[in-house]
């Protein structure tokens with residue numbers, strides 16, 4: 028039997044279902060699922076993503092079986108609807124819609140009303156008795172087809188859309204304002220004018236043959252997978268190119284048939300706040316994207332309840348059914364044709380971080396989902412949004428009293444943003460490069476604006492609703508957004524924003540300051556300072572009581588679940604007591620990296636440091652170190668007091684010494700005077716410390732080996748502080764970490780120095796405390812000989828910043844000129860300094876295994892920047908790390924990611940909302956697989972290995988194999 032390339036949906040049962048997203052795309056799979064749920068879905072069929080893959084693998088050619096399968100599906104549609112495609116008496120019209128596995132809003136182009144031509148349009152008039160409607164549909168079709176398939180569209184940002192120009196001329200001629208004021212005759216003329224313009228500009232005829240139309244549209248959908256905006260979107264959202272898109276062909280229903288028809292979009296809950304209210308917008312007598320395009324400002328769903336309660340109750344039923352079935356907040360598209368409701372799409376609704384957290388917690392309370400589901404639902408990075416700033420209330424109120432509130436729009440993306448106005452995306456990007464804060468102000472946004480939106484603090488639009496492009500994309504990016512602010516008059520040419528309010532006229536120009544409140548929709552002239560989120564107010568400033576903040580309580584609940592389900596610990600990178608306090612508030616279970624030298628620049632410590640570096644003799648150096656000692660001890664004591672009985676990993680001196688020396692002549696002279704040395708001496712010494720490649724020069728343990736007295740002083744500071752803390756009743760647990768070790772002998776050398784001091788101090792002070800000496804694994808050689816290194820180490824901590832630099836031969840500080848290019852051209856999958864590179868990951872894994880082969884209980888963590896990256900955290904879990912360490916503000920993300928990793932790899936859970944089916948065969952290849960990083964690619968297998976590791980070595984191999992296949996096959 029030939030391969031199945033086309034899946035039908037309609038009638039009583041669809042060929043596919045929601046579990047088949049990889050094959051049918053999100054749209055196709057959910058259309059099938061809704062058919063199976065008996066919801067009112069117009070019938071159609073889906074051409075699979077495999078066809079897309081085949082198309083690009085074979086020089087844009089289709090599999091030969093495709094044609095017949097499409098024909099068969101089309102005939103089945105014709106039979107079901109009782110109309111024929113291309114029939115001049117009663118034509119079946121279709122939409123051709125793209126649908127990738129992950130939703131890509133606005134990225135791929137849909138064509139509606141396909142099948143119309145100069146003949147079939149008469150059939151449509153005949154059947155509906157509505158000439159205006161028929162020509163409105165026809166002109167939309169020619170316009171969309173001309174744009175998407177024939178590519179007659181503006182080629183620069185100054186050019187206007189050729190079709191819109193023709194429409195505007197027509198409206199001017201007729202002296203009308205709205206599209207809806209145009210008559211059937213006007214629209215009929217538009218169709219011909221459109222076609223003529225196409226002929227003139229492109230030298231080609233508009234295709235009249237419906238079969239040719241459908242083929243062209245299918246090509247266009249597949250081709251759009253590779254258009255620039257789709258590529259940009261994929262990149263921003265980590266969607267692999269290899270997934271491909273499906274194509275959906277679906278019979279049309281019409282929202283533009285008159286005042287008892289309409290179209291809309293809705294969310295089953297509020298996607299901005301997460302509140303459990305039906306939320307959406309619609310327009311009567313409108314079609315397709317009218318609502319989201321922001322051309323007319325739509326009405327709210329609440330209005331529908333008043334104006335058409337029957338309609339509303341049909342919708343409300345669908346809302347309930349969908350939430351009950353999918354157990355998630357859903358985003359739906361609907362069309363009302365002559366009073367009857369049709370659902371055209373459903374998918375899991377995008378939401379803000381706050382909404383994600385609230386919905387997850389609410390749904391657990393409503394017993395719709397479990398705590399585990401709730402954890403899997405929240406994107407860890409979204410937690411950042413909850414920590415985002417809000418306006419200083421006093422300042423904002425003052426601004427409003429002063430009359431600076433110039434307008435109010437829709438609160439489309441929460442948070443507070445203040446910045447300078449820019450009117451186009453390119454300018455916004457440029458300004459952001461200059462480190463300016465930007466508010467991007469647009470009449471409406473389009474997919475081309477994505478990069479500029481990404482570069483802005485906030486986005487303000489004059490048109491479009493809560494579901495407009497601007498709103499949707501902003502929410503996803505976690506940007507502040509105020510949309511549909513109809514009072515704004517925006518002039519792109521003069522670069523001015525005008526608002527007339529209460530007889531006052533405000534004119535703001537490019538570069539002027541503007542503040543927008545995405546939580547309330549307020550637009551305020553000038554700059555307003557922002558302040559911490561409620562969670563930070565509760566946790567850090569302690570200026571808000573937890574019981575007064577719902578946001579905090581919800582956050583706290585999610586964190587408590589995360590802590591319940593994670594097996595990895597989280598630590599923080601902190602150098603100072605106040606950072607420790609923050610970190611503890613965010614749930615740190617210790618310090619994974621304290622960089623002692625970060626305190627060297629404070630006060631006049633730097634002088635002692637310089638004196639130490641410039642010392643000519645051991646005696647001089649020891650005298651200088653003696654001056655540094657009390658500072659270091661005090662710092663460590665401060666940290667121990669904060670961290671109490673939690674482990675604190677302190678790294679001995681790491682950076683090359685000349686980083687601490689003055690390089691200007693004047694400063695060197697000053698230093699010479701202070702140290703009682705000659706300027707020439709100082710200058711010569713500074714020059715002698717110059718290195719061609721300091722990253723690989725005299726730094727890390729190499730310093731402590733050549734100058735053991737430095738390590739000794741630091742050890743003395745650490746352990747004297749520990750002794751003092753111990754005497755004060757704190758059960759301190761210092762861990763001394765030796766950096767940049769390449770050979771076990773280096774570590775042995777430094778360990779000896781450190782241990783000797785520890786024992787001396789314990790004896791002298793007559794106290795006992797627990798301490799450990801270990802190393803940072805950041806040189807590939809250490810990873811490769813980790814079994815030898817482990818013999819001398821009590822713990823490993825992966826310094827993945829240097830490990831990445833040294834493994835890839837890539838300097839983080841010098842890669843700015845080419846790394847972005849590499850990433851853009853996909854020469855490498857992503858920034859290896861953000862998310863761990865697969866090769867670095869395998870080095871880590873190997874080092875862990877080697878280390879534990881000699882010391883089974885070796886404690887292992889990660890302290891590079893990667894420790895706060897969700898994908899890296901997943902990898903760390905599969906590599907059996909004991910903890911990850913990250914900056915204090917990323918701790919909530921790390922806690923949640925660690926919990927997800929446990930649920931995903933140890934319990935085999937996915938993040939997919941695919942309704943759980945008992946017999947689902949292929950369910951294991953859902954979203955989790957997609958989420959898995961390059962590093963964690965074989966993570967399922969690794970998770971199996973993890974389990975297997977506890978079993979007897981003899982059976983290890985077969986267990987791995989079995990459990991790996993079992994997991995994959997589930």
Ligand code: ADP
Nearest residue numbers: 122124133137277278279280315316360362371
């Ligand atoms: P996108 O992925 O950009 O949302 P869609 O394929 O969902 O694109 O279609 C764009 C618009 O056209 C949506 O408003 C959708 O509801 C509408 N639409 C698509 N197919 C049909 C159809 N068969 N009948 C009526 N409206 C349709």
Ligand code: MG
Nearest residue numbers: 133135136137
């Ligand atoms: Mg679209």
Ligand code: MG
Nearest residue numbers: 054360371372
């Ligand atoms: Mg859609």
